[in-house]
Amino acid sequence: MDEIKNILEQNENILWEGSPKFWPFFFSGSIGTLIFGIFWMIFLIPFIAVAVYDILFGSHLFGFGILLLPHFWIGVVLIFGIPLYLFLSYKNIHYAITDKRVIMQRGWIGRSFETIDFDQVTNTEVNVGIFDKLFGGNSGSILISTAGSFTYTRQGGAVKPYTMRNILNPYQVYKFFEKVERDIKTDIEYPNKFRPAENPGYKTDYDPNKK
Numbered sequence: 001m002d003e004i005k006n007i008l009e010q011n012e013n014i015l016w017e018g019s020p021k022f023w024p025f026f027f028s029g030s031i032g033t034l035i036f037g038i039f040w041m042i043f044l045i046p047f048i049a050v051a052v053y054d055i056l057f058g059s060h061l062f063g064f065g066i067l068l069l070p071h072f073w074i075g076v077v078l079i080f081g082i083p084l085y086l087f088l089s090y091k092n093i094h095y096a097i098t099d100k101r102v103i104m105q106r107g108w109i110g111r112s113f114e115t116i117d118f119d120q121v122t123n124t125e126v127n128v129g130i131f132d133k134l135f136g137g138n139s140g141s142i143l144i145s146t147a148g149s150f151t152y153t154r155q156g157g158a159v160k161p162y163t164m165r166n167i168l169n170p171y172q173v174y175k176f177f178e179k180v181e182r183d184i185k186t187d188i189e190y191p192n193k194f195r196p197a198e199n200p201g202y203k204t205d206y207d208p209n210k211k
Helices: 022-043 043-056 061-068 069-091 129-136 172-191
Strands: 014-018 094-098 102-108 114-115 121-129 139-146 148-153 156-159 162-168
Touching: 014 162, 014 172, 022 043, 022 069, 022 129, 022 156, 022 162, 069 102, 094 172, 102 162, 121 172, 129 162, 139 172, 162 172
Parallel strands: none
Antiparallel strands: 014 094, 094 102, 102 114, 121 139, 139 162, 148 156
C-alpha cells in the first residue's frame, strides 16, 4: 500500500512515483541466500536422514531433537524465510521523486520511510542486472549515494547507497532524477537576495573559451 502521500510536507508535489517489478525484485533479493541455503542443507543431509529414520523407526528422541539445532533453522530461514519476507513486503515498497526530495517506503507489517534531500546527493548510478534482463522487461535499479551512505568497516571505507530497486524505465527515470536534482540544487545555492522570478542560468551552455 502506497502511503507516501501521508508524509508529504506542505506544498510538496510528487513528480514521479513507482514500485519494483516483482520477479527481478524477488530473484535478485533471494537467489544468493537460496543457493547458499541449499548447500547448507545438503551439508546437513546425513543428520536429517538419521533424524527422519529415528522418527519413523526409532525412539524419536534424536529425530525431534534436530528441531533444536540452530544449524537446521538457519537453513530453513535461508531457503524459505527470506523469499517469504520479500514476497510479503513487496506490496509495501514504493518510491517517489518530489520537488523537494526522494522518498522510499518499505516495510512488512509496519511502514518505514527513508528520505534523501537533493542537496545531500553526491553520486547516482544505474544498474541493470541479469534478473532485470531475464524477467524485468526494461527494469533496473537507481543507486543514490550521499555523505551519510559512506561508512567505515574493518576492511576500510564502503558505500551503501540508497536504492530504488528494479523499477521500470531506469534510464529515463535516472535522467529525470538528474535534471530535478540539478535544478533543485541550483535553486537552493543561488542567493535568495538575487534570485529572479525565473532563473535560466543553469540552462546556459558552458563555453571554455569565454573569459
